[in-house]
């Protein structure tokens with residue numbers, strides 16, 4: 001039994017301690033906003049926050065979350081009004097959408113630690129999140145928009 005908090009709610013899950021957080025979220029708690037991509041910490045689709053840090057939930061065992069707080073895309077804001085979520089809609093970032101919850105969670109961790117990131121800061125923070133649809137330019141624009149940075153140029 002491992003006890004932890006997900007999106008502000010206490011959870012007790014009866015799994016072996018080495019079970020990846022991703023499977024606890026998806027299979028035991030029904031939080032399917034977090035996606036399985038590669039399973040080997042290479043794509044970022046499974047990104048959630050553990051104590052505010054962006055982590056790859058596919059390779060992080062639930063034992064690492066004991067007594068700690070996990071935040072998933074479902075818990076980023078109570079009503080979908082996080083600045084990144086608004087910007088994502090305004091910029092129309094997603095194509096297929098599969099990678100996007102992981103992208104947003106990485107971006108949210110970036111803005112929490114660096115509220116006014118430069119292009120280089122964004123590229124560095126987001127480099128572990130792969131998008132097969134190639135939405136990178138729009139992701140960058142949306143992060144700038146959420147940060148309130150002046151941005152130029154049209155749709156990318």
Ligand code: FES
Nearest residue numbers: 037038039044058
């Ligand atoms: S599924 Fe975790 S990084 Fe790809």
Ligand code: FES
Nearest residue numbers: 096097131132133
């Ligand atoms: S929007 Fe399709 S993989 Fe990123």
